Amino acid sequence: MVSPQDAVVVGSGFAGSLSSYLVVSGGLFLLGVTCVLVRRNALYVLMGVELILNSANLNFVAFARFGGYGMDGQMVALFVVILAAAEAAVALAIIMRVFNEFGSVDVTRTDSLRD
Amino acid sequence: MYDFMFVIFATFALVGGLLMVFHPSIVHSAFALVASLFGVAGLYWTLGADFLGVTQVVLYVSGVTVLLLFAVMLSDKTLGAVSILRCAAMGLVIGPLAMALMVTYRAIDGMVGTEGAALPDPAPTTPAIGDLLLQPEGYLVPFEVASVLLLIVLVGAVTLARPMADRQVSRKTIADRADAEARGDEGASAPQGEGA
Numbered sequence: 564m565v566s567p568q569d570a571v572v573v574g575s576g577f578a579g580s581l582s583s584y585l586v587v588s589g590g591l592f593l594l595g596v597t598c599v600l601v602r603r604n605a606l607y608v609l610m611g612v613e614l615i616l617n618s619a620n621l622n623f624v625a626f627a628r629f630g631g632y633g634m635d636g637q638m639v640a641l642f643v644v645i646l647a648a649a650e651a652a653v654a655l656a657i658i659m660r661v662f663n664e665f666g667s668v669d670v671t672r673t674d675s676l677r678d
Numbered sequence: 679m680y681d682f683m684f685v686i687f688a689t690f691a692l693v694g695g696l697l698m699v700f701h702p703s704i705v706h707s708a709f710a711l712v713a714s715l716f717g718v719a720g721l722y723w724t725l726g727a728d729f730l731g732v733t734q735v736v737l738y739v740s741g742v743t744v745l746l747l748f749a750v751m752l753s754d755k756t757l758g759a760v761s762i763l764r765c766a767a768m769g770l771v772i773g774p775l776a777m778a779l780m781v782t783y784r785a786i787d788g789m790v791g792t793e794g795a796a797l798p799d800p801a802p803t804t805p806a807i808g809d810l811l812l813q814p815e816g817y818l819v820p821f822e823v824a825s826v827l828l829l830i831v832l833v834g835a836v837t838l839a840r841p842m843a844d845r846q847v848s849r850k851t852i853a854d855r856a857d858a859e860a861r862g863d864e865g866a867s868a869p870q871g872e873g874a
Contacts, residue, residue, distance in 0.1 A: 587692060637803060
């Protein structure tokens with residue numbers, strides 16, 4: 564491991580500090596939630612979910628670095644990336660089937676179960 | 679140096695996200711998502727997570743986005759613009775959420791409080807990640823479970839994305855055959871159109 568003697572100061576100001584990473588992550592999260600809620604196209608919803616997952620990942624990595632938790636935060640983020648890729652594949656397959664069945668990817672029109 | 683890189687990558691991430699949410703064309707939105715995800719990968723690099731950043735580029739910026747663009751090409755592009763009314767309504771949801779996030783971040787920042795603290799210079803993380811992935815006391819079990827999950831997803835996605843026409847045709851022929859058998863032997867081998 565790296566000894567404290569050759570430590571460097573990261574982030575003397577706001578940029579590069581823990582709270583700056585949290586602000587970026589919060590912004591990404593809000594953009595993702597906006598995308599999921601406002602857009603009607605299922606592909607946009609999927610993109611919004613990807614943005615939300617990325618913001619959570621950024622939090623994991625930032626806390627692991629600034630809080631001194633070692634590699635665990637990065638490992639969790641790695642598994643989240645793997646799961647997000649799997650989720651995107653299945654979700655896109657479902658979206659293509661929805662397009663075949665309903666002729667549209669509008670999430671407000673897939674209401675066959677409503678009756 | 680880190681500050682400078684942080685500003686650049688954070689701008690990429692946030693401006694890309696903004697463009698993605700509010701651009702009317704979905705193809706432009708997908709490319710804005712590429713920029714945003716690349717910005718996040720850069721933020722990983724500034725945090726010393728080099729392997730994670732490269733994984734992000736390989737998996738997200740190339741893989742997931744190419745998949746997304748394929749889906750965009752195969753579906754319709756008519757559901758373009760965001761309606762102002764929905765935006766205004768969702769502001770009621772987003773606003774309190776943003777407030778709650780800020781309050782939480784202030785509290786957490788007070789708890790951790792490492793702003794400007796001396797941190798060790800980031801070292802290459804790939805050997806450590808490899809060790810952790812293959813140690814039973816590390817992440818060996820989640821690693822194996824993830825590989826099984828990826829296999830399941832591979833098969834499931836192919837099954838789901840297969841055109842419905844195939845299955846309907848096979849189901850119809852099965853039903854026809856059952857009908858023919860119920861009616862008797864005379865039309866069993868003949869096609870349905872000639873029998874009627």
